[in-house]
Amino acid sequence: MAKSKYEYVKHFEQHQTLLRNTYVVIRVDGHGFHRFSQEHNFEKPNDLRALHLANEAAKGVMTDIQDIVLAYGESDEYSFLLRRDSTLFKRREAKIVSTIASLFTSYYVVNWFKFMGDSTLLRYPPSFDARAVCYPTAENVRDYFSWRQADCHINNLYNTTFWALVQDPTKNPPMTTTQAQAILKDTTSASKNEILFKQFNINYNTLPEIFRKGSVLFRRKMMVPVKETEQGNVIEREKSIVHIAHVDIIADEFWLTGDGKGILE
């Protein structure tokens, strides 16, 4: 078909490609989730339903995009790691980033009622931004995920102590958020642990792992039944299944002998 005279505008397009032979991490983050979590009555400091919903969305993304070998999520964010030799969308950055953000958002919305319950109406559309970063070494990738898991831990310890103080039923009138902030200002991890234990009888280390460690998604190859023959034999096929665990991605063990083994080779 003849080209129209307008076709030349295509040449203005610029395609940024992600450096080849590097590990690419795409991080998706909820836009304005401080307000979104309030408007949808998320439990404080952690809403288990919302965390499971985000995990389901990430699982959907990973199932659709086979080049993703690992994902890590906490709070309103999820990070996805592409295989180093991935040629997904010819490594075009905009296409990769926008597809992952939109897939994640769609899965989040489609599964809303299943995870949040019929009584929590979706009052307005959630949105997620995304960015891609190329990391040249396996050590950089491990440090990236350690950074996100350390962030999860630091925020969770702070938020758990903060809301314990504010929601303390023995205080009348209740402590204000400003007062709680003032108490926690400049406190160490040890002193937050002590406040939780001494004042609220909470042993931080026994809180659910999903709150303290976030969620790690990885693939495992499994044999799954595909069909049964007339003789009654079950034919199996190897399939890669996405698993969710709440483990220390920060630890050597995960990468050397655990579920992360081989991911960065």
Ligand SMILES: Nc1nc2c(ncn2[C@@H]2O[C@H](COP(=O)(O)OP(=O)(O)OP(=O)(O)O)[C@@H](O)[C@H]2O)c(=O)[nH]1
């Ligand atoms: N109550 C509650 N709030 C949550 C939960 N998970 C995430 N949030 C909220 O989501 C926010 C996520 O942090 P940010 O991404 O820095 O804040 P944001 O409002 O999304 O801002 P932008 O990402 O810059 O748009 C937290 O500060 C909380 O307010 C949860 O399980 N329970």
Ligand SMILES: [Mg+2]
């Ligand atoms: Mg956010």
